[in-house]
Amino acid sequence: MSRARIKIGALEPLAGYHLRRASAAFAVDFTIAMEGTGLRQVTFAVLSIVAANPGINQGTVGHILGIKRANMVALINELIEKGLIDRLTDPRDRRAFALRTTASGENAMRDATARIHAHEERMLAGFSEADKAALLTLLERIERQPIPSKAGRADRD
Amino acid sequence: MSRARIKIGALEPLAGYHLRRASAAFAVDFTIAMEGTGLRQVTFAVLSIVAANPGINQGTVGHILGIKRANMVALINELIEKGLIDRLTDPRDRRAFALRTTASGENAMRDATARIHAHEERMLAGFSEADKAALLTLLERIERQPIPSKAGRADRD
DNA sequence: TATTGTTATACTCTATAACTATA
C-alpha cells in the first residue's frame, strides 16, 4: 500500500481540477440525500426551473441548463410519469408545450429542498456565511464567463 | 423565443448547482484548449499524477483521482500507446506495474501545462490573485469534507 | 485470504442527424 504522500503535481493549482472534484463530491452526497425520492441532480434542476417559470417550454428549460433538446424529451417524460409536472399545448404556439408543476410536484419540491439544504450543510460544514457567499459569487462569475466556442461560433444547444 | 427573464428558482442559492455549471464550463473550454494534443481532462490528470510520483501503480493513481481499477486499464493503455508513459513490473510486488513518464510524456506535460494555464486565465478573467486563491481554498475545503457514504461504510474504490 | 491488474458487461450521459408538425 503505497498510498501515503502522493503528490497531485501539476493539478495542484488548477481551479478546473478542484472544481471537478468538488462537484463530484457534491454529486455523490446529493444522490445519498435524495435516496427514495426518485429525483436526481438533473431532474431536480428541471423541476426547479419549471416551478419557477410556469408555462415555460422544454426547449427553454434545456437552454438554461445546458441540456440538448433531444435529451430533454426523456427527462420531461420522466417527470410527467411521476406526476410532478404536466404539459399542455401552448395555445400561442401549437408546436410547443407549456410546462407547469402539479400539486404533487410542489410537494416534491418542498421535500427535495429540505433534503438538499441538509446536504449543502453537510458539504459546507465549517463554512461561515461569508465563506458560502464568497463561494457562490466566485462560481457565478465563472458561469458568466463568455466561452470562445470551438469554431468561433458553435451551437450552445 | 421566451428566453428572457427566466428564473432558476430553488437552484439559485445552491453551491452544488453552481459547482456543476462552473465545472462543466471549465470542461468545455479545456477540450478546446487541448485540441490536437489527444489529451482529455482525465488523461491529463493521470499523466500529472504519474509525472509527480514516478513508480506509482495504477491502482493508486485511480484511488487519488476517484477512478475505479477496472476503468484505469483503458486510460493507462491509452497513455502507453501514445508513448507518454511506460510501465514495468514493480520488482517489490510483481502483481503491480511501476508507472513513469517518458521523455515524450514530459514534453506533453509542458505543452499541456502551458495550454491549461492559458485556459485557466480565460476562465478566471477578471479574477484577482486573491480571488483565485480564495476559490482554490474553498474548493479544497469541500474536497476534504468527509462523505458519509451510502451504507455507513461503502467502498470508495 | 487479500490485492493488482484484467475482461466483460450494463447502465447512464451526452451528442448528432433526420423526421413531423407547426410557424
Add this chain to the structure above:
DNA sequence: TATAGTTATAGAGTATAACAATA
C-alpha cells in the same frame, strides 16, 4: 425556411462481478 418536439443511435463515462497471478 426556421423552430419545438421527437426518435434513433453512437460514443463517452462509470459501475459491478468474476478471473489470473501474486502476495
